[in-house]
Amino acid sequence: MKEVFTEEEVIKITIEHGYDGSEFNTAKWKQRGCLQMDRTQKMLMDKLETIYASVEVEGKGKKRRYILTDKKDEVAEREFNYKGRIASQEDEVMKEYIFNQLIKKDGLSYSYSVWAKELGFFDTDTLSIPEMIEKIKELHYGNNVIYNPKEIVSQFIKTLGNRxxxxxxxxxxxxQKENRIKVSATYYFKMLNGETEEVTKEDYDIVQEGLKEFIESKGVSYYIYSQAVNSFHKSEKMKSIIKEAKNYLEEWHGIQYSFKSFKITVLNKEVKQEVSKDEFETAYVQRLTKLTKDRQEKDSYKKSISYWQRFYYLNTLTLLIHMGTEEVNELFKEEVKSKIDKQEAYALDYMIYQFEKDIEKENIRHTFGNV
Incomplete structure (x- = not known):
């Protein structure tokens, strides 16, 4: 599905998906209300490419328009080196492991979540949520600020699924770019009678576009909705929206839900690199912890008033160790040293935040009381 947005609109889209909107703080934007075609604009494109399958730009200055096609189910991680985005060493190891597994599964078609199980990734369905919640309670024992361990575990499971x-x-x-496999996408509806029916991309897009419009009419972005659907931690408002979306799909389209499947055809079965399951898991964890630490260093996480974001990296290391990934033990020992100081800093920030909220409520009360 192709959509056209102004530059201001696409920056706001990136903010909705977890980026900091730093483009609005540049001198050029403040002077002209648009970006210069420089590194900042290129970085904006990179962000959009983590959200959409295709990103194109037309026009100049304030007339510049961004053509975004096929929104992804989840936001992908951005990867950098000094020359731009390239695969890391860990990515290469994981890619070769995946290829070696695909040779045994030539011709099969699954959704990404099922492919994850078939290829031997961490299976989030097998995790014991109560045990993980207890582990987080142990980690933050003695903390004097209210936090939600259920939310922390939910975000961790979501991170693994997205990763x-x-x-x-x-x-x-x-x-596929290396001409070693061919990927063919197929589109399906889960019908009300429980049967699965293959449909055209056009029919799939019509349902997705309608659902997106319905969700956004409720004041929630489609991305936030899609992340919440399979999460066990939801607000009451989100539970209500998910129920309404379910009713919308049933009444307007006669389906339970829609999904995509990806058929893999192996074109060349030559194995370039033997990779064991242990080597794959090591590469996976190393890459995950690096990306997690990078995200923790962003101001939107480092200064967040949300407890799970403020301790995102430490929580991730804790739960990875609980899952048996001993290679992060040293990283955990280093990170936990600053836990108390960070908790005290968070408690102060939270107190100021609540104080400012109370003042704002009081001002609103007096304003309306004087009308």
Whole structure:
């Protein structure tokens, strides 16, 4: 599905998906209300490419328009080196492991979540949520600020799910570019009678566009909705929206839900690199922890008033160790040293935040009381 946006609109889209909107703080934007075609604009394009399958630009200055096609189910991670985005050493190891597994599964077609299980990724369905919640309670024992361990575990499981999908999707893309496999997408509806029906891309897009419009009419972005659907931690408002969306699909389209499947055809079965399951898992964890630490260093996380974001990296290391990934033990020991100081800093920030909220409420009360 192709959509056209102004530059201001696409920056706001990136903010909705977790980026900091730094483009609005540049001198050029403040002077002209648009970006210069420089590194900042290129970085904006990179951000959009983590959200959409295709990003194009037309026009100049304030008349510049961004053509965005096929929104992704989840936001992909951005990868950098000094020359731009390239595959890391860990990505290459994971790609070769995936290819070696695909040789045994030539011709099969699955959704990304099922491919993750078939390829031997961490299976989030097998994790014990109560045990993980207890582990987080132990980690933050004695903390004097209210936090939600259920939310922390939910975000961790969501991170693993997103990461699984991102690794598989990018590996498929690279292998196809190398002419080693062919990826064919097919589209399906889960019907009300429980049967699965293959449909055209056009029919799939019509349903997705309608659902997106319905969700956004409720004041929620489609991305936030899609992340919440399979999460076990939801607000009451989100539970209500998910229920309404379910009713919308049933009443207007006669389906339970829609999904995509990806058929893999292996074009060249030559194995370029033998990779064991242990080597794959090591590469996966190393890449995950690096990306997690990079995200923790962003101001939107480092200064966040949300507890799970403020301790995102530490929580991730804790739960990875709980899952048996001992290679992050040293990283955890180093990170936990600053836990108390960071908790005290967070408690102060939270107190100021609540104080300012109370003042704002009081001002609103007096304003309306004087009308």
């Amino acid at each position: 699984n999908k991102d690794v598989i999707e990018k590996s498929f893309q690279r292998l």
